[in-house]
Amino acid sequence: MLRGRLPLKISAAAALTFACGISITAALFAAISELEYDKMSLSLQQRAGARVAAIEQGLDDAVELLTTTNQLFAAVPQVTRAQFQDFATPLLQRHPFIQAFNFHRFLPHAQRAAFEAELRQIVPDYAMTEMRDGIVVPVTTRASYLVVDYLVPLHSNRAAFGLDVSQNSLLAQALEQAIISGQTTASGLLTLAQGPQRGFLILRPVYRHGAPLQTLQQRRAALIGDTAVVVRADELVQKILAGADLLGEPQLALSVYADASADPRQLIFGHGQAPADATSGTWQSLPRWLQFPYHSHYERSFACAGRSWHVRVEAHPRPFLADHLGSLLTLITGLLFSVLTAAFVQSLTQRSRRVQLLVEQRTTDLKRSNELLSADVRARKQTERALRESEKRFRRLLALSSDWYWEQDANFCFTHITSGFSDKSNMPLERFIGMTRWDNNPEMRNSRWGKQHIAYLESHLAFSNLEYAMKDRNGQLRWFSVNGEPLFNELGEFRGYRGTGSEITERKLVEQKIQHIAHHDVLTGLPNRALLRDRLAQAMALSRRKNRALWVLLIDLDRFKFVNDSLGHKAGDLLLKTIAARLQTSLRESDTVARLSGDEFVAILSEQADEVLSDAIVQRLMHAVAQPVLLDGKEFFVTCSIGVAVYDMSRYDAPGDVTLHGETQNLIEQADIAMYCAKKQGRNNIKFYTTAMNQATLERLRIETALRNALEREQFVLHYQPQVDLASGRIVGVEALLRWQHPELGMVAPQRFIALAEDTGLIVPIGAWVMRQACAQVKSWHAAGLDKLRLAVNLSARQFNEPNLVASIAEVLLETDLPPACLELELTESLFMHDVALAVSQLHDMKALGVQLSIDDFGTGYSSFAYLRTFPIDVLKIDRSFVGDVARDADDAAIVVSIIALAHNLKLRVVAEGVETAEQLDYLRQHGCDEAQGYYFSHPLPAHEVELLLRSDINVAA
Ligand code: C2E
Ligand code: CA
Ligand code: CA
Numbered sequence: 001m002l003r004g005r006l007p008l009k010i011s012a013a014a015a016l017t018f019a020c021g022i023s024i025t026a027a028l029f030a031a032i033s034e035l036e037y038d039k040m041s042l043s044l045q046q047r048a049g050a051r052v053a054a055i056e057q058g059l060d061d062a063v064e065l066l067t068t069t070n071q072l073f074a075a076v077p078q079v080t081r082a083q084f085q086d087f088a089t090p091l092l093q094r095h096p097f098i099q100a101f102n103f104h105r106f107l108p109h110a111q112r113a114a115f116e117a118e119l120r121q122i123v124p125d126y127a128m129t130e131m132r133d134g135i136v137v138p139v140t141t142r143a144s145y146l147v148v149d150y151l152v153p154l155h156s157n158r159a160a161f162g163l164d165v166s167q168n169s170l171l172a173q174a175l176e177q178a179i180i181s182g183q184t185t186a187s188g189l190l191t192l193a194q195g196p197q198r199g200f201l202i203l204r205p206v207y208r209h210g211a212p213l214q215t216l217q218q219r220r221a222a223l224i225g226d227t228a229v230v231v232r233a234d235e236l237v238q239k240i241l242a243g244a245d246l247l248g249e250p251q252l253a254l255s256v257y258a259d260a261s262a263d264p265r266q267l268i269f270g271h272g273q274a275p276a277d278a279t280s281g282t283w284q285s286l287p288r289w290l291q292f293p294y295h296s297h298y299e300r301s302f303a304c305a306g307r308s309w310h311v312r313v314e315a316h317p318r319p320f321l322a323d324h325l326g327s328l329l330t331l332i333t334g335l336l337f338s339v340l341t342a343a344f345v346q347s348l349t350q351r352s353r354r355v356q357l358l359v360e361q362r363t364t365d366l367k368r369s370n371e372l373l374s375a376d377v378r379a380r381k382q383t384e385r386a387l388r389e390s391e392k393r394f395r396r397l398l399a400l401s402s403d404w405y406w407e408q409d410a411n412f413c414f415t416h417i418t419s420g421f422s423d424k425s426n427m428p429l430e431r432f433i434g435m436t437r438w439d440n441n442p443e444m445r446n447s448r449w450g451k452q453h454i455a456y457l458e459s460h461l462a463f464s465n466l467e468y469a470m471k472d473r474n475g476q477l478r479w480f481s482v483n484g485e486p487l488f489n490e491l492g493e494f495r496g497y498r499g500t501g502s503e504i505t506e507r508k509l510v511e512q513k514i515q516h517i518a519h520h521d522v523l524t525g526l527p528n529r530a531l532l533r534d535r536l537a538q539a540m541a542l543s544r545r546k547n548r549a550l551w552v553l554l555i556d557l558d559r560f561k562f563v564n565d566s567l568g569h570k571a572g573d574l575l576l577k578t579i580a581a582r583l584q585t586s587l588r589e590s591d592t593v594a595r596l597s598g599d600e601f602v603a604i605l606s607e608q609a610d611e612v613l614s615d616a617i618v619q620r621l622m623h624a625v626a627q628p629v630l631l632d633g634k635e636f637f638v639t640c641s642i643g644v645a646v647y648d649m650s651r652y653d654a655p656g657d658v659t660l661h662g663e664t665q666n667l668i669e670q671a672d673i674a675m676y677c678a679k680k681q682g683r684n685n686i687k688f689y690t691t692a693m694n695q696a697t698l699e700r701l702r703i704e705t706a707l708r709n710a711l712e713r714e715q716f717v718l719h720y721q722p723q724v725d726l727a728s729g730r731i732v733g734v735e736a737l738l739r740w741q742h743p744e745l746g747m748v749a750p751q752r753f754i755a756l757a758e759d760t761g762l763i764v765p766i767g768a769w770v771m772r773q774a775c776a777q778v779k780s781w782h783a784a785g786l787d788k789l790r791l792a793v794n795l796s797a798r799q800f801n802e803p804n805l806v807a808s809i810a811e812v813l814l815e816t817d818l819p820p821a822c823l824e825l826e827l828t829e830s831l832f833m834h835d836v837a838l839a840v841s842q843l844h845d846m847k848a849l850g851v852q853l854s855i856d857d858f859g860t861g862y863s864s865f866a867y868l869r870t871f872p873i874d875v876l877k878i879d880r881s882f883v884g885d886v887a888r889d890a891d892d893a894a895i896v897v898s899i900i901a902l903a904h905n906l907k908l909r910v911v912a913e914g915v916e917t918a919e920q921l922d923y924l925r926q927h928g929c930d931e932a933q934g935y936y937f938s939h940p941l942p943a944h945e946v947e948l949l950l951r952s953d954i955n956v957a958a
Contacts, residue, residue: 011353014346021338028334032327040315040323044252048298048313051246051254055311058240059304062098062202062231063184065091069101070184070204070227077209079103081122081150088152097239099192099199099230100157103150103206104165106225109143119162122154130164134191139164146171146225157230160193171201175226177306179205179219185306189233189258189266197235200258200268202305203228233258233268247271251316260301260308272316406482408497412436412457415496424503425480426472441470460486460494467504479508521595523573524580532594532602536664539592539604543647548607550647553618554671555583555625558639558683560599563631571631575638578629586624587617602668618642618686626684639684643675646688673697704756706742711765715741718773719940722949723792723911723933726925731950733790733824735933736774737940738766758798767799768808775816775823777943782818786950792824794856797831806845813849820850824875828856832867840871847872854911859895868906876903880914880934887919897927904928 072087073079088101107115112128119126128147130139136159139145146166151157165171174187187201203226207213211222237256241247250272259266298313321328397403404420414432422429431440437453444450449468456463462485469479484499519531527535536552543550557579564572576599583593583601588611592604603621607613622642628635645667670689673696678687687693710716720734740748757763771793778791799805813820825846832839843853854875855868859882868876878899885892896912903910912924915934924932938949 011346011349013349014342017345018338018342021334021341025331025334025338029327029331032330033324036323036327044296044298044313044315047246047249047252048300048311050244051241051252051313052300052302052311054240054244054246055237055256055309056302056304058097058236058243059186059309062095062229062236063186063305065095065098066202066204066227066229067184069229070206073103073206073227079150084150085152092153095239097232097236099194099197099232100160101150101152102148102160102201102203102228102230104146104203104225104228105149106223107145107147107149109141109145112145115147115149116162119149123158123161126162128162128164129193130167131191131193132167136163136193142166146175149225157194159195160230163193171203174201174203174306175205178203178226179223180216181306182219183306186258186304188307189268192230194230197232198268199230199232201228201230234270237269237271241271251318253314253316255312255314257310257312258307260310262299262310262312266310272314403500403502405500406484406498407487408436408484410494410496412497417501421501425470425478426474426476427470427478428473441468444468457497460488462486467508469508477505478503479505521580524577524595526580526584526601527592527594529594529596532592532596532604532668533661533664535592535594536604536667537661539606540647540663540667543606544649547649549613550607550649551605551613551618552645552647552667552671553603553605553621554596554643554645554668554675555601555603555621556641556643556675556679557599557625558641558679560638563636563638567631574631575629575636579625579638579640582624582627583621586620596668602671615686618644622684622686641675641678641683642686643671643673643678644686644688645670645674669697670694700756703745703748703753704760706745707740707753707757707760707762710740710742711762711769715743716766716769717741717942718770718777719942720774720777720946721933721940722938722946723790723931724937725931726921726929731789731937732931733792734778734946735792735826735940736770736777736794738770738794739940754796758796761798763796763798764802767796768812770794771809772812772816775812775818778822779816779818781947781950782822784947786947788822789950790822790824790852791818792826792854794826797828800831800839800842806842806849809846809851810849813851821852824852824854826854826856826877829858829860832871836867843872854909857913859899868902868908873906873908875909875911877911877913878929880912883912883914883920883924883934884916886923887917893923896924896929900927900929 069088069091072084076083084101084103092098092101105115116126116128128139128145129136131137142164144166145164148160148163148165151161154161168190170188170190174185177183178185184202184204187203189198189200192199205219205226206224207219207222208224212218213222233256237254238247241254253272254269255262255267255271256269257263257266258268296315296317299310301308301310303309404418404424405416406414406418406421407416409415413434413436415434417429417432419429421427421432438444438450441450444453453463453466462483464483465481466483467479467481469477472478480501481504482499482501484497486497487495489495519527519534521528539550542548557575560572560575563575576595580593580595580601583603587593587603587605588608590606590608594602594604596602605613605617622640625638625640628637630636647667670693673693674687674689677693678685681687717739719737719739721737722731723733723735724730725732738750738754740750740753742748754763757766774791774793778789781789802808809823809825812818813823827843846853852874853872854877855873856877857879858876860879876899878896882892882896882899886896887893900910909930910928911931911933912920912929913933915921915924915932915936917936920934921932921936938946941949
């Protein structure tokens, strides 16, 4: 669109149009003006002509009148005064411009008196007069006179009656001319005797009757007078014109002269005022070409009564419009027309300019939108191409993947499934088209997940990863996973579903495998702890629902560690596998047997409608386990201890299926407690859980809780038991033994809490405390002069799992400044049951510190003498169970002797524990035992008491 107005610019076309218009208007104006002036001139001429003609006619009439009067004298020999009066009076009435009819009589002086006398009869005081300088005066005596004899009317012309006019040159001249020409002749303008008006006379000679008149002389001789009419000049013309109705135009000035020239003295008539200057005026200012030849005056001379007359007619300028309306209208119309036409042309050009601009703008707009359009088209093409490619990709992808695409109508019946489905599923498409998903998979209608899915569809919700299995053409189970979303038309009405599907059998199998691994023990293939918990929860729920008994058995193999250690892991594994298989086969299919850990198994026995649970079933299990196992070609007999927990449904009266983790755990714990009791009672035993057993567990729990706080509450103390060198009988070392002084429980023996501390991991911080405390104590004794005193500290196997054990020992040594050689670390054989390689490396690291290593309670473990060679051991401590019986039991005595021999053979020091009697001491001394400790020498004592003993420096052995 055009914005705003175009700036006003006079176009060339408009200017040209205007110029043309103006030119034509000017031409027309000039032409019409000329015509107008012509018309004006003509009109003036016509009007003036009419006036001149009237005047001429009037004068002719007057001449005719006089001529007629003169005829009277010619015809009648003696015209009397009365005759003349009778003749003239009617003429006077008809021609009012005539002042008087006259008969001038030529009178010789001789006849004057008679004449005067005669006239006195008419005018009693008559005396002849004459005019001198316009005034009537008595006449001077002359030879002859020309007197006004007859005068009609008399009364108004009394002044002229009997007047001698012979001296009037104008009259005389006219008379002479009349005589000469024989014509009626008019005189020039003269002052009349009878009044102020001026007038002229028309006269004709009167001759004596009968006298010859051919020659001039004859006529002169025959002259007796003349007849004359006195004409009031202005009145004459006035009357003539009024009679012809030619006086009505005030704008016409008329002047009549009794002379050929316009001599003002001869002006006989003036009508209207002559315009001041006819040539000057309005038109003076006009350009020359507009000054038209307009003759505003008209002049004509004509002859009459023997003289020339002159008429001058002048036109007063009329209001301009009166004569120039045409030209003016033309001018105005022309100007207006020019302006309008120019304006029209201007508007046309302006419009066309506007249109052109608009067209240009539109063109640019069009070009722009065209460009946009083509860009759009390009973009669209690109999009289409991208779409096609993406579709192609999508198809390729669909073809490559195991996926397919499907569509369902509003009734969830398949309307379309891409071919990928039949390829991947090994099922014909026809089986599905027109069917719902559950038509081909009836399980969906009954299962919870299926019903849920159908409800989802009916709510028109999108769903994903719906997994289900179907049997294919070959009856092989195949798994599918489908995703779908609802379809709605533009009105928001539900039109069906569409989605993708994939065949996931392989994945499902892998998943199942993983699931199996996650839930099963790798070695035995039995359910593991996690699955056990599930199964147990299910069994408990079922038991509650059906009100049937449920037993949980905890089966622990007796002395499995011994097999494992002595025959190796492989044999141990084989043993576990064999036992697992036996357990499984000896139970019913509905029962579950799981491996809990190591050599612990759990069996869940649910009561069946046809079989009540009884001891017999448990016995059967025990019996199955007790069958010999062939390991390394040798028969082994393995027994087990079984704890049974009976599920008491009445205690868990919660309705429904909900079985808490705590409940299952509780049941297993009960079985565990029962098994523990069975073990305590001497293995290969069955124990049913009782509440009393639980009591013991509760106490354990109480101790455990207290133990957690013992360290920070500083309830631990160390007692020291001296170690005596048997050769010198002197105390060479002390063993640090932990004591727990509990405010309520009193002094708690290590047997009651060490195992617990190991189980809970508390032994780690406690052990560190012992180490620091003991080292500091012994160092202070060193400082107090008891140098060379050795310190033995017990290390629990659990402490070995701590990666920074060696570093922390080094730190303590550094801090306390105790010489490493004075520190002896007591280790148990269980240390070597786990990771032998790791143990060896750790022992070497410890040895590198410079400390000594001893094997505690040697002989009780499933000792393998082999490791003594490989491990960097310094001391063997013979377990006190051997020492205690050394005097009475030959076997034990033999074992002690062989241990001492072995140790010495390996260059190891031997320390005997639990020496209570002199016989024992003797026996040990006899068989070369290096050192001994026991009540015989001293109980473990608090530090200050041991110190006294040390300072007494007595020979304890003596
Ligand atoms: P152990 O290492 O074998 O310690 C020797 C045990 O035998 C001590 O029992 C000691 O009082 C006892 N004993 C010493 N002489 C005789 C005797 O002549 N006759 C009898 N019947 N017993 C004697 P205690 O102090 O009750 O310690 C028991 C166990 O607790 C220790 O056995 C040791 O394994 C553990 N223990 C004690 N203190 C610590 C400690 O600081 N750390 C670790 N890890 N274990 C410790
Ligand atoms: Ca010890
Ligand atoms: Ca011991």
